[in-house]
Amino acid sequence: MVDPSAQRNPTRTPKTERSSLPALPDARSNKLLAALPADEFERLNRDLEAVSMPLGDSLCEPYLAMQHVYFPVDCIVSLLCLMEDGGSAEISVVGNEGIVGVSLFMGGETTPSRAVVQSAGSAYRLNGSALKAEFYRGGPMQRLLLRYTQALLTQMAQTAVCNRHHTLDQQLCRWLLLSNDRLHNDELVMTQELIANMLGVRREGVTEAAGKLQKAGLIRYHRGHIFIQDRKGLEQRTCECYEVVKKEYDRLLPDTQAK
Incomplete structure (x- = not known):
């Protein structure tokens, strides 16, 4: 795997001006956010930021701690496994059904994979501390994210096969x-x-x-x-x-x- 000290392209922060994102879909166009009870969604919605997701942008680099999670609404993000010789292979894709940043709420904080925008669009970004606070309440958000993580692991395993x-x-x-x-x-x-x-x-x-x-x-x-x-x-x-x-x-x- 790639040594984090060898990284040359640090993660770029997606643009966050809401006014620059014309006709942005509602945050609940993301199916995880749509599945939340109204009160839990409103708690998160106060801290959600609309961000543009240009093709090729990196949201997460190997072994670097993430500060935010992302809920795609009309973009696709690829999770890539990187090799020392520069090669890579996709291990899963995340779109409007999911979230980018599983390692943050699972307690690992970092991951050996890279998250790159595969299909440009937009997403909603949430500070990691806000997501953790909701996750550790132990309510519907926690159960939903754990089920999503199981589905994501299935996709990773099936991709390898x-x-x-x-x-x-x-x-x-x-x-x-x-x-x-x-x-x-x-x-x-x-x-x-x-x-x-x-x-x-x-x-x-x-x-x-x-x-x-x-x-x-x-x-x-x-x-x-x-x-x-x-x-x-x-x-x-x-x-x-x-x-x-x-x-x-x-x-x-x-x-x-x-x-």
Whole structure:
């Protein structure tokens, strides 16, 4: 793993002016926040800050303590495992179903992974001390975050299995479906090079796999934009790993509407 002293790109603080974020979705567009009882949500809402999440921004670096957690509303964040030779691979994705900063409320404070914005958008940021105070109350927020952590661990474990046992075509389908689940539309802004970094493979492999999916009419790819054209077809082409992860999230974190 990467020695923290070797880091050259410190975590950047996302922009926080609410006025600079046009038509920002309500905080309860994040499903964890939407699932909270009204009184608990209002306690947190006083301290929530709207932040822009530009593509490629780092929210967390290996072994550096986080000061905030992030609730994505229309962006996607990748959690990456880094190697000493500069290689990386994605171990999970977080979108409007979750929170970035599990290590903070679980007591570890730091993590060996990096959190990077994979799909630009916006999120709500909360000071770590405010989240801890709510977590240690022992009420609905604590139970919700613990269930979310279990779902996240399932995604990490299944990603490891998928990367070991399934084809790149299947891995790409899984990745596209998980990303699509966490967005409000069928467009992903993502270069093939970045996808290769996420999956921990060569770019040429992603180019070939994406070409097959495009030829089959499942996606359309043009200048860093991927359009999901046949979601059912992607579901049929992927491995069982996508369904395992989806079922666990659905079981532990049922879909909610903003209260």
